[in-house]
Amino acid sequence: MALYERMLLIRRMEEKLSIDSAAGVLPGAVHLYIGQEAVATGVCMQLEAKDWITSTHRGHGHYLAKGGDPNSMMAEIWGKRTGICKGMGGSMHVADLSKGILGANGIVGAGLAIANGAAFGAQLRGDGRVVVCFFGDGASNQGVFMECLNVSTLWKLPILFVCEHNQFSEFTRAEQVTAGQIVDRARAFGIHTAVVDGNDVAAVWQATGEAIAVARSGAGPCFIEAQTYRIQGHMEFEKELLAGGKYRELEEIASWRARDPIERWARSLLGSGVASQGKLDEVEARVLRAVNDAVAFSHASAPADPELVFDLMFAGQTP
Amino acid sequence: MRKRYTQAINEALFEEMERDPNVILFGEDVELAIFGDTRGLYERFGANRIRNTPICEATLTGMAVGATSAGYHVVLHMMFSNFLYTGFDAIANQMAKLRLMTGGQLELPITILAGYGGGRSNAAQHSDSPHPLLMNLGGVNVAMPATPADAKGLLKTAIRGRNPTFFLEASGRGGDSGDVPEDDYTVPFGKAAVRREGRDVTLIAIGTMLKPTLAAAKRLEALGIDAEVIDPRTLVPLDEASILRSVRKTGHAIIVDEARDRCSAASHIAAIVADKAFSALKGPVKRVTVPDVAMPYAPNAEARVFPNEEGIANAALALLRPVAA
Ligand SMILES: Cc1ncc(C[n+]2csc(CCOP(=O)(O)OP(=O)(O)O)c2C)c(N)n1
Numbered sequence: 001m002a003l004y005e006r007m008l009l010i011r012r013m014e015e016k017l018s019i020d021s022a023a024g025v026l027p028g029a030v031h032l033y034i035g036q037e038a039v040a041t042g043v044c045m046q047l048e049a050k051d052w053i054t055s056t057h058r059g060h061g062h063y064l065a066k067g068g069d070p071n072s073m074m075a076e077i078w079g080k081r082t083g084i085c086k087g088m089g090g091s092m093h094v095a096d097l098s099k100g101i102l103g104a105n106g107i108v109g110a111g112l113a114i115a116n117g118a119a120f121g122a123q124l125r126g127d128g129r130v131v132v133c134f135f136g137d138g139a140s141n142q143g144v145f146m147e148c149l150n151v152s153t154l155w156k157l158p159i160l161f162v163c164e165h166n167q168f169s170e171f172t173r174a175e176q177v178t179a180g181q182i183v184d185r186a187r188a189f190g191i192h193t194a195v196v197d198g199n200d201v202a203a204v205w206q207a208t209g210e211a212i213a214v215a216r217s218g219a220g221p222c223f224i225e226a227q228t229y230r231i232q233g234h235m236e237f238e239k240e241l242l243a244g245g246k247y248r249e250l251e252e253i254a255s256w257r258a259r260d261p262i263e264r265w266a267r268s269l270l271g272s273g274v275a276s277q278g279k280l281d282e283v284e285a286r287v288l289r290a291v292n293d294a295v296a297f298s299h300a301s302a303p304a305d306p307e308l309v310f311d312l313m314f315a316g317q318t319p
Numbered sequence: 320m321r322k323r324y325t326q327a328i329n330e331a332l333f334e335e336m337e338r339d340p341n342v343i344l345f346g347e348d349v350e351l352a353i354f355g356d357t358r359g360l361y362e363r364f365g366a367n368r369i370r371n372t373p374i375c376e377a378t379l380t381g382m383a384v385g386a387t388s389a390g391y392h393v394v395l396h397m398m399f400s401n402f403l404y405t406g407f408d409a410i411a412n413q414m415a416k417l418r419l420m421t422g423g424q425l426e427l428p429i430t431i432l433a434g435y436g437g438g439r440s441n442a443a444q445h446s447d448s449p450h451p452l453l454m455n456l457g458g459v460n461v462a463m464p465a466t467p468a469d470a471k472g473l474l475k476t477a478i479r480g481r482n483p484t485f486f487l488e489a490s491g492r493g494g495d496s497g498d499v500p501e502d503d504y505t506v507p508f509g510k511a512a513v514r515r516e517g518r519d520v521t522l523i524a525i526g527t528m529l530k531p532t533l534a535a536a537k538r539l540e541a542l543g544i545d546a547e548v549i550d551p552r553t554l555v556p557l558d559e560a561s562i563l564r565s566v567r568k569t570g571h572a573i574i575v576d577e578a579r580d581r582c583s584a585a586s587h588i589a590a591i592v593a594d595k596a597f598s599a600l601k602g603p604v605k606r607v608t609v610p611d612v613a614m615p616y617a618p619n620a621e622a623r624v625f626p627n628e629e630g631i632a633n634a635a636l637a638l639l640r641p642v643a644a
Contacts, residue, residue: 027440027616027617027618028439028440028441028442028616029441079440079616079617079618079619079620080617083617085616087615087616087617087620088442088613088615088616088617088620089442089443089616090440090442090616090617092442092444092445093442093444093616105444106401106442106443106444106445107401107402107404107405107444108374109374109405138373138374139374141373141374141375142374142375142376142377142405143375143377143378169347169348169373169374170347170348170353171348171350171351171353172347172348172350172351172371176371177371177372177373177374178373241353241355242351242353243355243358245351245352245358247351303617303618303619303620304615304616304617304619304620305620306615306617306619306620306622306623306624307623308620309610309612309615309620309623309624310610310612313611313612313613319610319611319612
């Protein structure tokens with residue numbers, strides 16, 4: 001049930017963002033995670049509060065799954081001073097260090113090395129932390145991926161690489177730009193790997209449990225390739241930007257909608273008798289309240305404080 | 320005919336690829352083209368001339384260097400200029416240096432396109448204006464067209480040239496519109512444009528800063544100040560003569576640049592003016608730039624640090640009407 005509620009929260013928050021983006025009222029661009037919720041949720045529900053994650057430009061799901069506050073995420077995206085980054089970062093940069101969320105990132109592949117460094121720090125400290133690095137199939141083509149696999153394997157770093165294969169880098173199909181299977185790149189290093197159905201939250205949860213146990217034991221890095229699909233565009237507003245240009249068929253999107261991770265999990269909960277429809281409705285109501293609260297919180301908040309720009313650039317130093 | 324900035328770039332690419340079969344273009348997502356500038360090229364020229372690449376900037380910039388050995392003129396699209404940073408080794412260590420280091424053996428006919436600039440809440444990792452960094456490398460040209468006509472003409476010069484050139488395009492939804500000549504013309508490098516003639520102060524506006532600078536000039540006119548507006552068009556090579564000629568006439572110089580202030584194009588031009596037109600100056604050389612901070616996301620915070628019409632006009636007023644200001 002916790003998995004269900006977390007996935008639903010991510011979905012409903014982003015549906016609201018999609019509406020606001022279409023209405024042209026959000027300040028910046030948003031990259032939505034709709035369809036991939038099972039990955040962040042299945043992974044993060046295996047983590048302890050002290051564990052760290054790094055995220056991507058498509059980071060709302062990772063942030064919420066790791067326990068990030070919906071109110072301050074919404075306020076961040078609206079550029080408010082109550083935002084989790086005080087309105088300085090926005091959608092692509094939500095981070096909450098107190099929750100172990102080292103941050104979403106606008107640079108594809110940047111999270112890989114940051115996670116590697118965090119895992120190095122955790123290992124030196126010996127604090128038992130594990131670091132999860134979320135990245136896309138597109139990011140796996142950055143050379144830094146290979147470099148991180150090498151360093152983390154050599155030094156037995158406590159890190160789990162989670163590659164979310166959602167079939168696209170922006171408007172380019174993965175097969176056009178990605179040779180072979182990504183998991184084979186990790187296999188070459190002789191580390192623990194797994195390939196999972198990324199739309200099956202239970203499968204992701206289970207595979208993560210096994211991997212985290214390995215990483216926490218000091219045996220070194222692990223790698224999971226989660227097969228999933230990006231239902232929304234690369235970014236909201238993409239139709240306008242592409243001016244009629246097309247890179248996928250509606251039937252394909254529909255076929256993945258039929259594998260929606262949230263509906264699938266709901267069916268499974270109902271089928272196994274773990275939850276009744278009434279219970280699921282309660283969750284839905286609670287999630288909608290949380291989304292409405294986040295919106296209300298954000299709207300009631302003042303815009304970012306522009307003068308903070310000068311305070312935040314350095315620690316104890318003016319720019 | 321009036322055309323949008325992106326459309327002008329698109330036409331230059333079409334015409335140059337049509338003219339010279341040795342022009343090839345690659346980059347991330349160039350086939351569908353998020354900026355619109357490479358749209359339709361794939362359908363026209365096919366996979367042997369234009370190709371979507373994986374996300375791997377360090378390799379792309381290196382490949383641009385390598386592909387020139389086979390006699391190609393490489394047009395590499397780096398999307399947002401912030402992604403130049405992930406591809407910087409081959410830019411700074413190879414492209415900018417290998418001609419000299421090989422005793423002049425290596426020709427590097429490379430044009431790199433990248434969108435730059437803030438003002439649209441893209442946050443700090445999608446809003447940089449990295450021309451000062453590029454200017455400092457030495458071996459690469461830097462073009463920053465402000466108008467559609469210049470975008471087309473400068474891009475053609477870049478593609479017909481023998482040297483690596485960074486063609487920095489104003490990011491944004493298609494850019495502004497402007498008149499673009501119908502004939503096959505080029506705009507030479509190192510030749511500034513006088514966008515407005517004036518007697519009292521020289522405003523030197525770089526790239527996207529032309530628009531607010533012209534608006535500021537208009538505002539100043541109403542206050543009885545006659546501003547001259549110079550658009551350098553290329554920063555490397557830089558048309559020092561035109562800048563100095565104007566400053567010698569007006570006695571005042573303000574440079575408007577959307578780079579961070581420290582070691583900006585503005586500070587470089589200010590140094591040249593102070594050095595070479597010192598005796599003509601009636602006051603300090605001023606810079607209107609972005610403070611030395613990362614571009615914040617929130618629109619109001621971004622507006623706080625972004626150069627605008629009012630800031631430019633105020634800088635001129637402070638110089639020319641010190642008491643009133
Ligand atoms: C270094 C860098 N290069 C290019 C981009 C532009 N860009 C943003 S997202 C993206 C595609 C990323 O694909 P993937 O890693 O598979 O993640 P997904 O968007 O599918 O979640 C690209 C090319 C970027 N942000 N950073």
